[in-house]
Amino acid sequence: MKVKQAEFVISAVGPGQYPEDALPEIALAGRSNVGKSSLINRLISRKNLARTSSQPGKTQTLNYYRINDFFYFVDVPGYGYAKVSRTERAAWGRFIEQYLVGREPLRRVMLIIDVRHPPTKDDQAMYDWLRHHDLPIVVIATKADKIPRSQWQKHVKIVRETLGMPKGDPLVLFSSETGQGLEELWALLDESVDWNEGETLENPQE
Numbered sequence: 001m002k003v004k005q006a007e008f009v010i011s012a013v014g015p016g017q018y019p020e021d022a023l024p025e026i027a028l029a030g031r032s033n034v035g036k037s038s039l040i041n042r043l044i045s046r047k048n049l050a051r052t053s054s055q056p057g058k059t060q061t062l063n064y065y066r067i068n069d070f071f072y073f074v075d076v077p078g079y080g081y082a083k084v085s086r087t088e089r090a091a092w093g094r095f096i097e098q099y100l101v102g103r104e105p106l107r108r109v110m111l112i113i114d115v116r117h118p119p120t121k122d123d124q125a126m127y128d129w130l131r132h133h134d135l136p137i138v139v140i141a142t143k144a145d146k147i148p149r150s151q152w153q154k155h156v157k158i159v160r161e162t163l164g165m166p167k168g169d170p171l172v173l174f175s176s177e178t179g180q181g182l183e184e185l186w187a188l189l190d191e192s193v194d195w196n197e198g199e200t201l202e203n204p205q206e
């Protein structure tokens with residue numbers, strides 16, 4: 001997939017601000033600081049279009065990035081950030097849930113997991129919730145560069161088992177640092193996302 005054009009569109013704080021052009025949307029969900037924004041930057045080969053930080057809880061809005069005038073990546077605020085108050089967390093939950101359940105153009109949710117550690121209780125709850133709502137999920141086990149290659153398969157197995165993923169459900173081992181998994185992920189999105197009629201990522205109609 002050649003990303004010819006990638007632009008930040010809006011930091012939405014409510015449904016009134018979501019784009020109205022009906023382009024397909026691919027959302028990125030995951031724990032705070034797990035590497036969602038870094039993954040977007042790697043996918044679109046930009047250093048810092050999606051804001052990243054070592055300070056968790058930075059992204060608090062739904063951030064829309066339009067790619068090739070063809071679809072959106074939607075960077076969803078991270079969950080599980082301890083310093084957020086209970087009231088804020090409840091508000092966050094409602095906002096995200098409404099988006100994920102009610103958003104018609106949403107075609108896929110990438111659930112980003114840190115491959116170094118077993119999925120947390122929050123990760124498990126998120127995965128169960130997404131499945132409960134029949135959302136099409138691809139699990140991305142990221143930060144692969146942080147563990148030795150000899151341990152990749154063991155860690156991937158722990159991620160699959162802890163989440164209770166059905167056999168054959170997609171999981172991509174990834175690294176935003178090295179670009180590992182990039183082509184596999186693009187290919188998976190291309191074939192599995194329900195793009196607008198007659199179109200594919202490789203062959204979008206002009």
Ligand code: GTP
Binds near residue numbers: 054
């Ligand atoms: P929030 O917006 O706070 O929810 O965080 P986020 O999930 O968007 O994480 P972000 O992309 O900002 O990354 C958090 C930190 O992890 C940054 O310091 C990144 O450089 C680092 N990071 C992300 N992905 C990788 C990766 O694949 N490998 C390595 N080594 N570091 C990574």
Ligand code: MG
Binds near residue numbers: 037
């Ligand atoms: Mg972020």
